[in-house]
Amino acid sequence: MNKLDDDKIRLLLVDDEEGFRSTISKRLTKRGMKPVQASDGKECLDILEKEPMDVVILDVKMPGISGIDTLKAIKQTHKKIQVILLTGNVAITDGIEGIKAGAFDYLTKPVEIDHLVNKIKQAFEMIRLEKEKQKELEYRAKLEKKMIDTDRLVSLGTMSTGIAHEINNPLAIINESAGFMKYILGTPEMLKIPRRDALMMGIGKIEKSIKRAGRITHQLLGHVKKQESTLSETDIMPLLHETLGLLEKDIKDKQIKINWEIDKKKNIVWIDPYQMRQVLMNLLNNAVHALKENGSITLTTSESNDDIILEIKDNGIGIPKENLGKIFDPFFTTKSFDEGTGLGLFVVHKIVSSLNGKIDVTSKVGKGTCFQLRLPKYDKSNK
Amino acid sequence: MIKIPAKVLIVDDEKDFVEMFSLRLTEQGEKVSTAHSGKEALKVLETVAIDVVILDIRMPGMDGIDTLKQIKALHPVVEVILLTGHGSTETAVEGMKLGAFDYLMKPADFEDIKIKLENARKRKDEQEERIRKAELRLLLRSSGDL
Numbered sequence: 001m002n003k004l005d006d007d008k009i010r011l012l013l014v015d016d017e018e019g020f021r022s023t024i025s026k027r028l029t030k031r032g033m034k035p036v037q038a039s040d041g042k043e044c045l046d047i048l049e050k051e052p053m054d055v056v057i058l059d060v061k062m063p064g065i066s067g068i069d070t071l072k073a074i075k076q077t078h079k080k081i082q083v084i085l086l087t088g089n090v091a092i093t094d095g096i097e098g099i100k101a102g103a104f105d106y107l108t109k110p111v112e113i114d115h116l117v118n119k120i121k122q123a124f125e126m127i128r129l130e131k132e133k134q135k136e137l138e139y140r141a142k143l144e145k146k147m148i149d150t151d152r153l154v155s156l157g158t159m160s161t162g163i164a165h166e167i168n169n170p171l172a173i174i175n176e177s178a179g180f181m182k183y184i185l186g187t188p189e190m191l192k193i194p195r196r197d198a199l200m201m202g203i204g205k206i207e208k209s210i211k212r213a214g215r216i217t218h219q220l221l222g223h224v225k226k227q228e229s230t231l232s233e234t235d236i237m238p239l240l241h242e243t244l245g246l247l248e249k250d251i252k253d254k255q256i257k258i259n260w261e262i263d264k265k266k267n268i269v270w271i272d273p274y275q276m277r278q279v280l281m282n283l284l285n286n287a288v289h290a291l292k293e294n295g296s297i298t299l300t301t302s303e304s305n306d307d308i309i310l311e312i313k314d315n316g317i318g319i320p321k322e323n324l325g326k327i328f329d330p331f332f333t334t335k336s337f338d339e340g341t342g343l344g345l346f347v348v349h350k351i352v353s354s355l356n357g358k359i360d361v362t363s364k365v366g367k368g369t370c371f372q373l374r375l376p377k378y379d380k381s382n383k
Numbered sequence: 384m385i386k387i388p389a390k391v392l393i394v395d396d397e398k399d400f401v402e403m404f405s406l407r408l409t410e411q412g413e414k415v416s417t418a419h420s421g422k423e424a425l426k427v428l429e430t431v432a433i434d435v436v437i438l439d440i441r442m443p444g445m446d447g448i449d450t451l452k453q454i455k456a457l458h459p460v461v462e463v464i465l466l467t468g469h470g471s472t473e474t475a476v477e478g479m480k481l482g483a484f485d486y487l488m489k490p491a492d493f494e495d496i497k498i499k500l501e502n503a504r505k506r507k508d509e510q511e512e513r514i515r516k517a518e519l520r521l522l523l524r525s526s527g528d529l
Contacts, residue, residue: 009450090498168468169397169400171489172400174490175491176400176403176406176407180403182404183407184410213431214490360507
């Protein structure tokens with residue numbers, strides 16, 4: 001550790017003897033550390049309330065709140081602070097009690113300055129290590145959550161596909177039966193039966209609902225992993241143009257502005273163009289839906305070592321925080337049933353994963369939503 | 384125009400589906416036979432003249448694709464329309480490569496069914512017509528040689 005780092009250690013020196021304090025402080029300053037001073041436990045705790053500290057050097061024997069009690073108070077409210085105790089020569093038991101209460105270590109007076117400096121550095125190193133450990137724990141927790149999310153989506157996918165299979169058969173029977181009844185009601189002999197209109201209306205509703213259920217099952221099954229999905233080097237620019245072309249009417253109606261920030265060198269990916277078109281269709285359609293008049297959609301590409309990163313950003317209504325974790329779930333929707341099945345993003349997620357890509361979302365209510373697609377630049381399976 | 388009835392064979396293990404579907408096609412004026420398995424279908428084809436087979440892909444025992452292969456081997460002129468209850472159209476496309484005329488997804492739109500059925504029957508008629516003419520030419524040439 002060099003001088004520069006020593007300079008960064010936020011140090012608080014607590015001792016009731018002013019002479020001792022200023023001597024130690026002077027010597028520490030010479031070695032590049034600038035301790036803040038406090039004359040008793042209460043002042044120490046007051047300072048900690050206002051100023052963040054890394055290491056506290058704390059005399060055990062002080063009038064007012066004792067060193068040990070001060071230590072306990074520090075450890076209760078500022079868990080990350082490391083405390084080095086200074087004890088009188090005869091009071092080793094104080095030091096041991098202090099360590100039990102959470103002190104980093106103790107030194108006996110009279111203090112040798114190099115010894116103290118070393119201890120401070122060690123204490124600071126400990127803080128750094130703990131911070132790293134904490135970061136790693138958080139990272140791992142995040143990763144685990146993501147894995148659980150992915151697992152859950154995969155099993156939901158398998159289940160919903162199975163259900164869709166099984167539902168199509170009875171649906172076909174209902175369809176034929178309703179069609180047959182409708183045909184019979186249409187024959188000349190049936191034209192004069194009472195309440196024929198009511199029967200026809202009922203059959204009409206059945207047929208409409210069969211169509212609706214069929215749309216759902218077909219959408220669920222439409223993304224079933226193709227045996228030979230044809231992966232190829234694909235330029236995403238024409239795909240984007242094509243998809244926006246299909247949405248032209250809505251885009252014109254709402255006077256939506258499309259900002260192209262596509263780097264022409266960063267638009268070739270290794271995907272199945274047909275499936276990619278479905279992904280873009282869903283994402284762009286959502287963006288258009290989220291926008292009010294005169295909104296804008298920004299399309300950006302960038303790259304990492306292995307991936308092209310495509311961002312589709314709108315400045316529309318945004319997704320509330322509580323919904324962000326659910327948007328990729330099947331059947332999650334905030335639209336009414338005739339506007340959406342709640343399967344769009346579920347299918348998008350499934351396709352993108354099967355193409356060795358990744359999808360992430362960030363959103364703020366009232367500000368807009370950004371979908372980030374990471375798509376492989378080359379065939380990763382052949383690597 | 385008088386409708387010429389198509390001789391249709393419906394093959395599906397879903398008995399209710401077969402029953403309703405055949406009632407409907409019969410009402411439309413087609414001549415319908417039914418079978419509930421691939422084996423049964425082949426038996427029917429041996430004894431009844433059929434124009435078009437409507438064949439479910441997913442059946443226990445001999446599945447649709449195997450049945451299709453057998454039909455095409457034994458009765459090459461008979462047209463087959465595949466019915467698929469699941470979305471992976473791959474199998475259906477594979478079936479078309481093996482000689483199926485077309486495929487339908489369950490639940491299918493009846494208008495679609497009617498159009499595909501009519502076209503399949505037409506193709507069979509035309510094929511039979513070509514065969515007849517070829518036979519006739521063969522016959523004429525043979526007699527000319529004499």
